[in-house]
Amino acid sequence: MENAVDQISESSMCHVIYDRFGDRDVLQVVTSEVPAPDSGQVLIRIHGAGLNPIDWKTRKGLGFAARQIEHSLPWTPGYDVAGEVVAVADDVTTLAAGDRVMGMIGFPATGGGYAQYTLAAADELAIVPEELDLVTAGALPLAALTAWQALFEVAKLESGQKILIHAGAGGVGHFAVQFALERGAHVVATASAGNRDFLAELGVHEVIDYRTTDVAEECYGLDVVLDLVGGEAGKRSLHTLGEHGVLVTIPTVTADEIISAAEELGLRAHGMTVRPDVFHLDEIAELIEDGDVKVHIEQAFPLARVADAHELLEGGHVRGKLVLDCR
Template structure:
């Protein structure tokens, strides 16, 4: 089998495509032939040594990145019930220590997987789990978003953001989001009511009294968005590197803000897959790369302004 490994923390050149023996599934595990694996900002941040995942895998290099895959089951370990060889599956896998998605075969815990609904392409749906769950949990677990509330989503055109805009719109919220002028039409098509062109406008000049802010950008943008909150509003921020600074800024102003880290959840993922299967929500794939071009995918992700998701197709 082929897999991409991080040999040391650094720039994309530390990603190396290697041959490795195909693993045998142990108790409660399955071996998945990977058709698609999502590329996410957490992958390049980990590769460069940033963030909480890097802090827990530093003594385990070389390490295979990738926390979301779709494919077919190739082999079953002992004690696995409810799955058969050949079943189409998708899941958020190996989070946060094991990883393993950047490969043509992945060893996965059976309880991390969901069945892929008919009509969804295995060659793309691997780009869904981590990104969509990050959006879902930010909106509904941490912000407890209600219909008719006003929510601002920072970075609505990205991998997590384009799911968040759709989820919030489907939920009946009034959706405001930031994006470039080039993405304005795209964001309206996703369901955004108002698009703030960050190249020409500041959010605090056009938004105020909001119930909720989902910050997918972090840093100074996250801090600036605090000024849009109403008296009882709340901001949650996904980028872990700047979460503490944003919480501190909120505390100083008597506002509510919290950081969060996505967690695997197959029940939530099944709800998301049902929306995708009905066509109520769509995955937008900006580009697909073979495993050998994982470094190119990382460079593209790090440049920013990716519309939707980048994926690997082993």
């Protein structure tokens, strides 16, 4: 892998592919020509590419994205990028070479983020605030958009409401707690004891250690639950809702059973799938610019160590985000 990275030239680039579904050993770093932008596209020299749980699930052939790409292998994974625009198609007027951009690109079938260069639709990209370095910015779009859309589009969270956020220290979770606090909600989050201080520093009002405490005994009458864990944790959380409360569950694999359990209890629960939205990204960028939201990176990996990054990602106990440093 290191050799492939060393051999890069100006007309070629390194990127990650897999040609079959499977364990981490299917990931390989290869060299290809740098592509040229087509109508509506820009070419980005990637600095940071975010890693998300959907990446390892898709690599294993699980979930809806895997169904979209199974006949298009080999495929370059990655939906989150930030970097510098190096070329634009003739019909692109909104961006120019040198612009610092980030976006959730190629979702769900194109991907392309685990690379030194990639093509993206100009309308998928937001300008990165000066306060944010481009490697860190690469970890933001998908997780931040998931949190934003779950809280404000699906749950319709309002100031003064009380919300429980499961896995508050994780990738989506650490954005969700900050967005909810910024909106003026009272925020309760579950986490391991080791993440209590991290969440307290973000401003979370109450942290519940999910290993020692049953949320259904600790919380009641909640307006919103954001369930980033799924399964039994999601179902148990239904008992914390007030009569008019709503639970939003993110893991798609258990969404149907949680929604059914809610219906049996006469409560509301919704699943959701994130979608690219550059207007939401712009709003999130503004919060970062104002210092209201921070992106926490647990670790950055070079492209050559993508399998190590996936190993940590699959473990499921990352604080904040993991990112590939593609420079």
